[in-house]
Amino acid sequence: MFEKQETICKLLRGAALTPLMAASIIAVPAMAQDDAATPSPPVAPAGNGQIQEIVVTAQFRDQNLQDTPLAITAIDSALIEARSQSNIEDVAKSAPSVQFTSGGQGGGAQTAAVNIRGIGASDFLFPNEPGVGIYIDDVYYGISLGSAFDLVDLDRVEVLRGPQGTLSGKNSIGGSIKMFSRKPDDDPDAYVQAEYGSYDRMQISGGTNITLAQDRLYARVTGLARSVDGFVKRLDYNCANDTDTAPGGTFALPTDNCVIGTEGGQNVFALRGALRFIANENIENTLTADYTKDHSEASPSKSIIYPSAQYITGPEEYTNYANYTGYPGTPEQFTNPAISYVTQWGIANTLDWQMGDNLALKSITAFRKTKGRSSWDGDNSPEHQVNDLNIFRHEQFTQELRLSADLGDMIDATIGGYYYNADSVFTGRVSNGAAGLDFVPNDPFDQESKSGFIHLVISPTDTLNFTGGLRYTKEDKTYTFSRSSAIPGDPVNPLVAPLDGLVGEFHGSHWDYRIAADYEFYPDIRLYAQIATGFKGGGVNPRPFTASQLVPYGQETSTSYEVGLKSFLFDRHLRLNLAAYHTDYNDYQGQVSSCPDISPPGFPFCSATLNVADADIDGFEAEFDFRPGEGLSFDGSVSYTDFQFTNPKAGSGIIAGETRPIFVPKWKYALGAQYEIGLGNRGTLRPRLDYAWQSDMESTIPNGVPGFTFGTVDSYGVLNARITYLSPDDDWEMALAATNLTDKFYYANKFDRFTQSGNVYGTVGRPREIRFSVKRRFN
Template identity: 85%
Template sequence: MWEKDMSKNKMNTFALLRGAAVSGLICGGMAAAPAFAQQVAEEDTQAETSNGQISEIVVTAQFRSQNLQDTPLAITAIDSALIEARSQNNIEDVAKTAPSVQFTSGGQGGGAQTAAVNIRGIGASDFLFPNEPGVGIYIDDVYYGISLGSAFDLLDLDRVEVLRGPQGTLSGKNSIGGSIKMFTRKPDETPDAYIQAEYGSYDRMQISGGTNITLAQDRLYARVTGLARSVDGFLKRLDYNCANDTDTAPGGTFALASDDCVIGTEGGQDLYALRGALRFIASADIENTLTVDFTKDHSEASPSKSIIYVSPEYITGPEDYTSYANYTGYPGTDQQFTNPAISYVTQWGIANTFDWQIGSNVSLKSITAFRKTRGRNAWDGDNSPEHQVNDFNVFKHEQFTQELRLSADIGEMIEATIGGYYYNADSRLTGRVSNGAAALDFVPNDPFDQESKSGFIHLVLSPTDTLHFTGGLRYTKEDKTYTFNRASGIPGEPVNPLVAPLDGLVGEFHGDRWDYRVAADYEFYPDIHVYAQVATGFKGGGVNPRPFTASQLVPYDQETSTSYEAGLKSFLFDRHLRLNLAAYHTDYQDYQGQVSSCPEISPPGFPFCSATLNVADADIDGFEVEFDFRPVEGLSFDGSVSYTDFQFADARAGSGIIAGETRPIFVPAWKYALGAQYEIGLGDRGTLRPRVDYAWQDDMESTIPNGIEGFTFGTVDSYGVLNARLTYLSPDENWELALAATNVTDKFYYANKFDRYTQSGNVYGTVGRPREFRFSVKRRFN
């Protein structure tokens, strides 16, 4: 009934949002008027200059506005124009084209909006609360502290910065693998108003828009943006008895033949998001920006299907977008229940950024934010009519963050920033874990409290205009508490004796850490920079959040990394080619791995495990190449290539890791992306812009152990996806029409796999989206 209600209200909700968005944006566009101009540096993008040269890109990775080519870090910077040209809708799409970045959403039971993200082989794979993200995700410098709900949709972005390597002394909170930072457009005097409507495959409908509003000339500006999207699921869930004209599957028949035996779909989305910003310019030296955002994402469950199953008849065709998942536990018994096949996330936040230019050489920045997230998602872990795994998660998360930065120029040679960061979060996980294969059925009610405090200093010494030395130091102290509560999932029955001893147990972690960064960069020829750096980072420790038994409730320590990096940043051929190179070696210690086999902490003969443990050390070597080439005006090529060589060493006994042989999870060795765009002038009839993009990644593992007998089914095969877009711009560029196609070749591929073959004879995969077409109309008001 829940799913039917979702479908029934889907179009009504979208129509209401569409009408409200159109009315509000038209009124906002009429109210917009010229006002105070933003600094040129904040508006700098990747646009070509008049002679086809490549312009500078401004980033803020080192606390100040700085040209990308002058920043001694490996950074990918993507502006809003390129994001739109590539038909990218969410942060996962952006990550697919960035070197050394792996962003896998859905799967692993965490919901469609949950991501396993790593950069240069370092990140996180378990979505539960004590497991911190190894890659920090930020919106306007506000850190988002959990993996749940982190696969953000893109709304009114100015740019995205991807910082690769440990950011222990830079980003707001320690990020051992790197950071992905999204920056939204800032209110200013220009109307910058637009409205866009889109229709596409699977009844995709989307409307978005935004506008600046001048409330007080030269003083007060607002920006309002909104997005509503509805798209049907592409993977059909079939009723086995109906589709095969039989009654052999337990639980009965759920669908009618007149409905083509379809009981639901996966992969659909019903989303709307609103964002408002208020910018107050109190004086030439004081500015304050207040932002509020709200997102309601009623997605369907992640599109998944069984690959190997103990009952082979419950597997659909190998490249069919179908499964027999019915989200039903205990089929055919008095305890039968059915979960809604959903992945819901509702979140909102408020942030305030205060900038004060105290004197000609001293400035203060304060970033204060509160965020609240609520979500529910279901997981049919066997994708069959039987009952192996049928979980339902309900999660809550609230976080408060405060960052202060005091920056000063000391003479003509030194730039200094000192500051502090505070993070406090309260989270709770409830729902139901029903694992028929393990004979476990319980209701968790687990609160998790976390606090992190840090202080940092960042210095840049410039003895000459072309030589710079950078140093950074940060101290962090962390405290975490996780409380386990267990009740029976079946009313009237006692709690399973395996998990009953967990009830009321408390796991704690307390730790601290010093991190540092030392770098040097030198411009040995105009527009050609070289740099080298040593940087450290860490990911906090915790307690295993997935114990099936009391013996599996064990702590794990911080994992740490020390990275040695050298790079080249260059403009060549009179700035018609941007070529950036980086090579690195990372010493990776106390790797926190989610293992599926842990006999050393399990009862004798008990095969089930999803524990987070410090399982090994590792050495990681790699290189990255990024380029942007404009051979002639109007023609551009861009792309990247990366290689990651991750080798485990000193593996923990019983971890399932064999040093030098076991592969890490979610780390493809090779990855590349290529794009080409050409601007065809049509005289007084406008402009035509065809573009193609291709992104490919090597095969990777999804589970540990792997590559040994019984653990060979978690390999995600290599795949490449081709996208294309044809855009027409009117002569004044106020009208834009676009026809886009994603996955042009209709490649069937798995984005993720879940291997439980040795435990229950079950392997399933999360399916990538098939070919889709979209047509959009955009109107700008300048």
């Protein structure tokens, strides 16, 4: 299955690389592969405080953000750094209609549940593919595991909201998050940055361009190393309470302050390299490679409700009694390491060939490999309810070809094809004491997706454009179940034993389309309207506790109707973008925790992905950037998402008009303010404040009905602050930053298992952290 050498050979053949190009050094996925054809977007204000254009590539070509008839949030590297945003989850907090929850469902700290406008995915296991596509320089990352990327050495991030069924990469039903990195050129663009902060945070990063042959060959090398101690202390119950009533024995001593270990710590090393070859004025090729080793701790969690109430620590204490031990006090006792490990590497090649004055070819070829292991103490107690170890491997090969042409003065056309092939395996140990289950899965999953697309922009005048897109996609998925006993010599539990050797498949296809029109009815003020569709392929429930729960689910589809306004006002001192939409959402793929219709009588345990209902989604979004005067800027966004289930399926637990979707806050807003204070020949001082708030949301289905009322994640807001000093020549930069300045205690996620096992627990957000950094630029 994992034929690495054959896949790499395909990559090299598909990219038509020269031996010199193949010598490129390694890279980090969090730092994104370079797209040589994409220019750096100028986002800094001009000398008079005006806002300049931002260049995006959402429609296969360089295009000003304000001219693109799509709802897009574009953030450049300067704003990312000014906001103290260190990963893609931080960026999502300030983007309208985007919810990014990492560490969910026991899949590890680097695993993300992402949705845009209420559409995404709720489970990390194969074959539940993401509903929001995450891209690194146009290379699609096909799984949720390990997708909570860091942001280092980026040029910009683009967040595309709404179905992306006809645009670049793989079809994405909810939207796309695209990261673009700096490209090698003749500017040294070198820097070294060191950082120290709370919880013994230590980080060093750096990068530089290298000119290997002037006007022909450039390289860029970047690296990152970070270590942060965990902030949730795992206490030994017997030690902390001077008792021996908890099963399993004593794991820590008073001399250790009764601390077994911590959760939430990070230990990351990453390296990336890019090699850009300019053969002539018409041919350019960029090869990148990356490597990341993330040996972080398990997700930080707390028990909220538990049958044995003494195992619950203080409501706002960053502590728990998790010992990651199964069968405590018995001969079968075992302890998992409290870890969340991910190792990734990849290689990608982007070829840009200007074949004529009006014809261009782009080829994007990539291979990625990810492996990891993570532990999950699902009860956060010294008892044995849930104590899982997840081990996963994933390999993917992608190829995208685009042929773009200018057909006269009125028509821009792009035709292309996309291929995705992935082989994955999920194994580890599933030990659920409450359900009486303990087994070892060893489940391979194979997926193949092929698509072809066409995209046209017709411009009858300089101010009026019509856009059309069409894509056909064919997908095939195969999931094979393997079940063996976790205890040598013991038989497999009779509930899961019948699953061994069973195969679940999905074979499907779909047509997607997009129709849009935009009109600049006044200089710098543009209206647009569009209809766009998207879909997400089906599969088979990967979490059956019994053979009866092994059921397939079909693909989900959406049709979105959107109108929007993009404007520059007050002589380009204000950028204001508005959007309103309605989405018809069919066959919602929901992970439900109650499924009596497919479970044995009286068996309450379920965690199944099923098509549970349809939905109507209505919402609006507003984003602004205001520069009232030289050095002063305000930015922000607000969004409203009204998600209503319709046509619930029997046995789903969904009640139309009452059940809420998961990970969808109805309201969300973000505000930021920055002022640049000139110190004459002593440099510049730049203070900044950012506040992001979201209303409450649900984390489980069903919800709001008897037995399922504890999964509500309360509303919360987080305030960040930063003050930066720049030397007169900008070569030196020092910054003092605080995230969660008010030390707000909040839950980012909750898990309502009250009906199944009497417990509820949550993933806690990071407390206040102070950081001091020094950066040296070499130009």
